[in-house]
Amino acid sequence: MVQVDTVDTGQGGAGHRDTGRGTWRAGIRRAIRIASRPGPWKRGPVLAALALLLGLLMLLHAKIPNGTGGIGSLVETFLPWFGLFVPVLLAGALWRRSASAVVALLLPVLVWLNLFGGLLGDKSHPGSDLTVVSHNVGADNPDPAGTARDLAATGADLLALEEITQQARGTYEKTLAKAYKYHTVQGTVGLWSKLPLSDIRPVDTEMDAGPLAATKPADVKLAYNRALRTTVATDHGPLAVYVAHLGSVRVTPRTGFWTDSRDRNAQALAKAVAGEKNERVVLLGDLNGTTDDRAFAGITSQLHSVQDAAGDGFGFSWPAKFPVARIDQILVHGVKPDSSWVLPATGSDHLPVAAGISW
Known part of the structure; x- marks a missing residue:
C-alpha cells in the first residue's frame, strides 16, 4: 500500500x-x-505666532510702554538685533515643515528691512568741505597721549572729545596743540579745531529740562559741565557746533533700564538746539543711546544722523571690543552729510566716529 x-x-x-x-x-x-496629521498650513502654530509677535514688536516699538523699567527704550536700543530671531524661527519652521510659520516670517522680515535695510549699503560719496570726529576718550583710558595722536592722525578739522578727566586734560591739550590751533574745554567735554572758534559757552543739560525737570532730585548739582556750544568760522560762513556727553544709563534688578539722568539731559539739549539762531548746526557727542530711542525725539526732530544719511552699515561704536550699539552720534542740520565711518579702537571703551560734511 x-x-x-x-x-x-x-x-x-x-x-x-x-x-x-x-x-x-x-x-x-x-x-x-x-490623513489625521496636520497639513503644512496647520503645523507650527507656535512658531507662526512667535513670528507675528516679533514683527509686531519691531513695527510697534514706539508703543511699548516705558513706565516700567524703561522696557521701551531698552528694546529700541537693541532694535536692529531683533532681526537675528528671523533665521532662528526660519530654521524651526523648516524643521517642522510649517508653511504658515514661513509665511508669518514675512512680517518681521519686511518690518526689519523697512527700518534698517537702508543701512546695509554704502551711501557715502567722496568729497567734503569739513571732516569731524567725535570720541568718548574714556575716564579710565590708560594711554591718553596715544589716543590723542591717533585722533590727530585722522586729519579731522573738528575733533570733539568727551569724558576728559582733570588728570588727562593737560595730556590732550599738549599732544593736540600742534595739529589744532584752537580749542576749548568745558568741564569734561572739549572741542579742538583747525578753524577759529567764537561764542564759546557751556550748555547746562541739567536745568530747564522740560517735563522731566520734575524728576530731577533736588540735591542734584552738576559738579562739572558735560556740554558746550561754540561757533566755528568756516569759508562758507559760521557753523554752530555742540559737544555733549549725556547721563549714563544703568540696568539693575530694582530699576530695570534706568535712564532718568540721560533723558533729562536729552530734553535740555533739545531745548538748547531749538533756540539756536544759526542755520547750520552739528552735534557731536556720546548720547548714551541710539537715535531709535524715543528719548531723543526732541533732538532727532531737529537734527538728522550722518550715519543714516551717508554711512556704511550700522556704525556701532560701543563697547569697543564688541560693538553692539551706536551711542556715539554725529547729527547735523543745514549741511549735507557726505560720508560717515567708525575709526579703529583707542584706549577707550568707545570707538571714535567720523563724518564728512559739505555745504
Whole structure:
C-alpha cells in the first residue's frame, strides 16, 4: 500500500487570506494616520505666532510702554538685533515643515528691512568741505597721549572729545596743540579745531529740562559741565557746533533700564538746539543711546544722523571690543552729510566716529 501525503490547502489558503487582510488593514491605519496629521498650513502654530509677535514688536516699538523699567527704550536700543530671531524661527519652521510659520516670517522680515535695510549699503560719496570726529576718550583710558595722536592722525578739522578727566586734560591739550590751533574745554567735554572758534559757552543739560525737570532730585548739582556750544568760522560762513556727553544709563534688578539722568539731559539739549539762531548746526557727542530711542525725539526732530544719511552699515561704536550699539552720534542740520565711518579702537571703551560734511 502506498501512502500519499496530502497538503491541507484550506489551511494554507486561510493563512494567505489572513496575511492579505493584515496588510490591507495596516494600509488603512497608515492612511488614517497620514490623513489625521496636520497639513503644512496647520503645523507650527507656535512658531507662526512667535513670528507675528516679533514683527509686531519691531513695527510697534514706539508703543511699548516705558513706565516700567524703561522696557521701551531698552528694546529700541537693541532694535536692529531683533532681526537675528528671523533665521532662528526660519530654521524651526523648516524643521517642522510649517508653511504658515514661513509665511508669518514675512512680517518681521519686511518690518526689519523697512527700518534698517537702508543701512546695509554704502551711501557715502567722496568729497567734503569739513571732516569731524567725535570720541568718548574714556575716564579710565590708560594711554591718553596715544589716543590723542591717533585722533590727530585722522586729519579731522573738528575733533570733539568727551569724558576728559582733570588728570588727562593737560595730556590732550599738549599732544593736540600742534595739529589744532584752537580749542576749548568745558568741564569734561572739549572741542579742538583747525578753524577759529567764537561764542564759546557751556550748555547746562541739567536745568530747564522740560517735563522731566520734575524728576530731577533736588540735591542734584552738576559738579562739572558735560556740554558746550561754540561757533566755528568756516569759508562758507559760521557753523554752530555742540559737544555733549549725556547721563549714563544703568540696568539693575530694582530699576530695570534706568535712564532718568540721560533723558533729562536729552530734553535740555533739545531745548538748547531749538533756540539756536544759526542755520547750520552739528552735534557731536556720546548720547548714551541710539537715535531709535524715543528719548531723543526732541533732538532727532531737529537734527538728522550722518550715519543714516551717508554711512556704511550700522556704525556701532560701543563697547569697543564688541560693538553692539551706536551711542556715539554725529547729527547735523543745514549741511549735507557726505560720508560717515567708525575709526579703529583707542584706549577707550568707545570707538571714535567720523563724518564728512559739505555745504
